[in-house]
Amino acid sequence: MVRTDLPYVYCNSKKLAGSRYKDYWRFRRDGVDIALPGAPGDPAFHARYSELMTRADHLAQVEANRGADRHSFSFLCNRYLASTEFAALALKTQDDYRRTIEARLLPVLGPERYDAIGRASVKAVRDATARKHSPRTAHKVKQMVSRLYSWAEEEDLLPDSFVNPAGGIRKIKAKSKPIEVWSIEEIRLFLAHCAPWLKTVTLLALYTGQRREDLVTMDWSAIQGDIVRVRQNKTGEPLDIPCHPELAKHLKKVRTKFGGAVIRDSKGKPMTADALSYEIHQAVRKIEGMPHRSLHGLRYAAAAMLEEAGCSVIEITSIIGHRTYQMAIKYARQRRDAEAAMRRVGLHG
Structure with a gap:
């Protein structure tokens, strides 16, 4: 039997069209009041409830031991991780923040007085992280410290004269690794030799231009007629993308009556973004004559195709995003210019 009397859980009922009602379940404890996914009995409901209870219990323990600590x-850090602001973040963002705090910051700065930490201490942690990991990971350290102290200021946990110790610390410049844009020939070669389920991935990436996180969360219910509806994980922006005829033809062929995630692995299971990137990498590596190409390179190829089709910058960036558009066109134009130059050499040779 499913429990519906869980502590700190309550239900709101909303009347829908006709005489139907829909139940919305929420968690409320110590000032936190947020929605729970699904209903009692659903795995996602109980996973989220367990997470919220663990966090609330942790905060209660912190408050109980706040004497010397x-x-x-x-x-x-513990106060922030148990805050309403943190609970309101997307789950992926929560995981990223928690990982940075627990793995990078607490082992070094944990015992220190938070109102005595200065810029030199933050830079030391950042630089050590850069040497051991990467400049990108090191920058997350700086960003996380900055966010922690901004939140602490909002909560009146800092003296009035205290200055955010992450302020003014510059980002370490990393050597940029160019992402190769897939050519039409490379796309055709890949489609001719990849596993059938990877054709769906390739065509979705190419004709929607979405990030890998958005591809793996794409649901069949979002594909309605000649429109693909997407809510981007990174920006939260809802997009209505016209479905390219080639993509529409393929999706019609592979669509199932069961719904759910569009992209599934060879065993029919939904995938994570990292797993999808890995599978593309492995498939590319196995095809003879195929150069190294990444899933993100298909997103760049989408931008290049839109430009070649005569789309305006505003039209392209509405789907791809401004920075991705700039980088994609930079690499695509370089390739086209090089090919044009070699054709001229051939004509005058």
Whole structure:
């Protein structure tokens, strides 16, 4: 039997069209009041409930032991991780923030007084992270410290004269690794030799131009007629993308009556973004004559195809995003210019 009397859980009922009602379940404890997915009995409901209870219990323990710990950096981090602001973040963002705090910051700064940490300490942690991992990971350290102290200021946990210790710290410049744009010939070669399920991935990436996180969360219910509806994970923006005839033809062929995730692996299971990138990498590596190409390169190819079709910058960036458009066109134009130059050499040779 499914429990519906869980502590700190309550239900709101909303009247829908006709005489039907829909139940919305929520969690409320210690000032936190947020929605729960689904209903009691659903795995996602109980996973989220367990997470919220663990966080609330942790905060209660922190508050109970706030005596000697009250001014430590650990205290500040624990308060933030149990805050309403943190709970309101997307789950992926929560995981990223928690990982940075627990793996990079607490082992070094945990015992220190949070109101005595200065820029030199933050830079030392950032630089050590850059040496051991990457400039990108090191920058996350700086960003996380900045966010922690901004939140602490909002909560009146800092002296009035305190200056955010991450302020003014510049980002470490990393060597940029260019992402190769797939050519039409490379796309055709890949489609001719890849596993059938990867054709769906390739065509979706190419004709919607979406990030890998948006591809793996794409649901059959979002494909309605000649429109693909997407809510981007990174920006939260809803998009209505016209379905290219070739993509529409393929989706009609592979669509099932069961619904759910559009992209599924060879065993029919939904995938994570990392797993999808890995499978593309492995498939590319196995095809003779295929150069190294990434899933993100298909997103760049989408931008290049839209430009070649005569779309305006506004039209392209409405789907791809401005920065992705700039980088994609930079690499695509370089390739086209090089090919044009070699054709001229051939004509005058």
